[in-house]
Amino acid sequence: MVRPQPLKSHLTALFQHAASQFAQAEHLSIELERPKQASHGDFACNVAMQLAKALKRNPREVAQAIISSLPASDLVEKTEIAGPGFINIFLKPAAWQNVAPQTLRAGNAYGSGELGQGLKVQIEFVSANPTGPLHVGHGRGAAFGASLANLLAHAGYQVQREYYVNDAGRQMDILALSTWLRYLALGNQFVPFPANAYQGDYVSAMADSIFALHGDRYMRPAADVVSDLPDAAGDPDGHLDGLIANAKRLLGADYAYVHGHAMEEQLGDGRNDLTEFGVIFDCWFSEKTLHESGLIDKAVKQLQQHGHIYEQDGALWFRSTAFGDEKDRVVLRENGIYTYFAADIAYHLNKFERGFDRVIDVWGADHHGYISRVKGALTAAGADADRLTVALVQFAVLYRNGQKAQMSTRSGQYVTLRELRAEVGNDAARFFYVLRKSDQHLDFDLDLAKSQSNDNPVYYIQYAHARICSVLSSWGGNEAELAEADITRLDHPQELALLRRIAEFPDTVNAAARDLAPHSIAYYLKDIAAELHALYAACQFLVDDEELKLARLSLIAAARQVLRIGLGLLGVSAPERMSREENARDADASNQNRA
Template sequence: MSQNLFADMRAHVVEALSDLLPVLTPEQLARVEVTPTRDPAHGDMATNAAMVAAKPAGRNPKELAQALAERLAALPLLSAAEPAGPGFVNLRLSPQALLDQIPVILTAGEAYGDGDAGAGVAVNVEYVSANPTGPMHIGHCRGAVVGDALAAVMAKAGFAVTREYYVNDAGGQVQALAWASYWRYLEALGSPITPEEFDAAAPSGLQYRGEYLIPVGQALRAALGPILATPDLGIADPATWFETVRDLALDMMLTEIRTDLELLGVRQDVFSSERKLLDSGAADVAIATLAADGLIYEGVLDPPKGKTPDDWEPRPQTLFRSTDFGDDVDRPLRKSDGSNTYFANDIAYHADKIARGSAILIDVLGADHGGYVSRMKAAVKAVSHGAVTLEVVLCQIVHVMRGGEAVRMSKRAGTFVTLRDLLDEVGRDAVRFTMLMRKSDAQMEFDLDQAVAQTRENPVFYVQYAHARCRSVLRAAAESLGATETTPEALAGADCAALDDPQELALIRRLIAWPRLIEGAAMAREPHRVAFYLYDLAGEFHMLWNKGRDDSTLRFLQADDAAGTRARLALVAATATVIRSGLMVMGVTPVEEMR
């Protein structure tokens, strides 16, 4: 028996359906599904097999469901198979089939739920990719957690995952960073130039004056002294200092970002530099490749929506035929001055990821990039000749709240909540779990009070508490029965026949849903499903715990019932195993005890 009972049952359903209707094609059989029932009163699973097969086979779906149910009812896995509705078949697992999964879980350990749905397909998940021009803030935090958890879910489901950070170390924002860092350098030297005088002399677009740049200026002063300034500590020719200041500032900001990511428990396998990519001429190569395929032309775009003839200047541009690939308008690759657009640079970057062997590209982006999705999907389809797909996961804004009021708690940044501040306030586990308690494309409120509360309303506490309770039971059992009797290997051999209470069976049903949950979350690119599942699993365990307080026969440790004790310890150990497996995917600590 495999870990995934839903996959096993689907194989049985397909076999039975093929016997009944040999005329069905593999494509038609591929549409067969076995899913949980919406109402547990109707059974554990349901299949659409009769409805899928009825039309191509020319059969009545209700009659076909009846015939299919009669065949499936003979399976040892099932205690019942009944036709329902317009052609579904409801399936109820036998109690023994449920109990047989406990040793499967204990034998697999935290690897329970590992699957092969991904079939080793190479996936590149790019996330965070914050401009290295300042501290990471809470908006970056959500994308970091979602991307990291998605990568973990897909790896567990059998995909070959590469986690990537694209360092935007080129363009106007980096120039602004260099100039702002140079101002902090002059400030560290004690320059008499005022901020207003500096602004008047510097190019427009200076955006960064946060206190986080003070250390950059001080580092420049410590390393180089006054040599980057004029003798009177004024502004020197940018040609003499720009690259030095830019490179040091970028290096310090990236060090800060890497530290923040480490504190958050987020890791990436690859850090790609935009500047290195562009310096290699990759954007020009990408444009030339599209041109060779006949996908580039010189043209004039229609005015954007909302523009009037008075404020629109039509001009010839180098355009990509993105409408050939589903976009709503062709997109410029070069500006009228001959320089490449940001879009052209992004095409080059995605072409680079494709060249490195990725079959699926997933970009985790802020919701403000929503308008960029269609053109990038078109570009990826074009440069890969349809062989590679781009998927985009959008993360909506996060509002930090305390006592029902919005919070601005950053000392260094001043205008936004930094990731470091949030981690200092509530800790990594609460940040990660809370970020995954809403679907990424839904706006969310991060309630600081709730994130530290020791109540059911705090999901990370509720789940960690369930794991801690499991571990507490197992420690107590080890003291009374001996450590060798309470190992997963020993408990995997327990006779679980004593587990017949409805709440015990409900908990087992929740446990066996984990492999299917992982597969579904991976295929739908929805890591928040893991958080929801763990919260529900914790609820089932807490209910059994509380029921045992009222009914002594359900208590986990019973001096006069050795067999029942071993059975219940096996269930507790299996529950702890699945919670750990889920928390590891989420990057959250499975604590041993609550303080």
């Protein structure tokens, strides 16, 4: 709602009026762009070139005609025709000066837009299987999703953040089995631990805690556990499934305890990790409830009624090829258990039924082939698949000492999100994760992220904020009065450059929200920090001239406001002072190299 200045619409109206002399202009929308070069003015308009073709006239002539009939404006200094027919517009300082008080009055709402129009949007992200600690790949999804959610909220959407808990299915059974096998070993019931079970130390830790809590209540003879199994070498998956079946049979009702304990431990661990990372969810949605509530039956029946389900080889198939998929997909297996895909159809139909105007899924890029399938199913069920947007996030590759820090999931030797946060800190992690376009591979430079030098963009931006705080603190006056300061003295080129940058923020937020691109906020913050630092070097703020002093302080207070909001969108703190000492422990952590 808070537009700092109707500046652009004011100028657009001027051009609309001037262009109306040409009949062809009625269907034309006037576009004003910010030229890259300062010598091209504050804004440039290309309407003359667009009109020239239809009019069959020289674009520069058309430009001249438009300029001649531009209504007078007290904000415009001058206009000129340039290049092939651009009209460059130079504004008076007054056009920009009001940006400072307007920003201050808007407060935390500055830059919040009307793009979302109060529409309800749900963003689902992370949604990692609770089968072990979150790793650095999940971290990127978490940072991206959380920043995107903040961004959409600032752009005027009502946002709900959701985590889909995959608490049903084979992976969870494997985790439960892995835990139980470690537990059995504590009672000297040794079963060879399968290579395709979960190897991590956290599994043994869970077994320890079950043993400590319940002693040998869940102990069973190893000989029974391994009875009647396919060979582990020849059929590893069959071997594993056999173990799971034996576990369920031998434990009976107790299996649910082991399964639930493991799931809750891992889910709780992930939740703590994310909370410390500043990533908070409004809703944790259980996949299991979809099975239990009959929503999956209902979804499949819905598809069936529309004639998109057929039976073959004892399974039920969804004819997804009718909706652009490469092959048809099974929804109900031969063994009577629904596939993950079937649950996902029900889940997405349920999202729509919960009243969201828009649904955004954040997925790992390796799932891109899954999109057409889900959208096809939604269409087949009679839903509007266009309300679903899938944002893909590519994997992050860590670099340390210029070399790739390899992670191999099989051996359980991967860098966890918790380790990353401990090494570089939450602020650097959040910032570096969203510094790249989400659908691009990310090279995460650990050394740069934790460096306390000017190389580090996080510190560069935070320092700009801290510098402003420091100046205002030295001044010691009443900051609330700065919004009322007389700002007509602001005319230094560097002051105007900063004002222009502040004025861009609302457009930047809207564009970033529209494109689901929080990285552009990160780039914007680097830009505004650069303008602030340049101004800091060019002008002194605490000068004797009281009027000039207040004007400049109001300007940097406005810059601080934008820095705070922008850093907040990315989940990065805006410290009032920078301290090197605090980071000493991080330096220690970095010495502990992983193999």
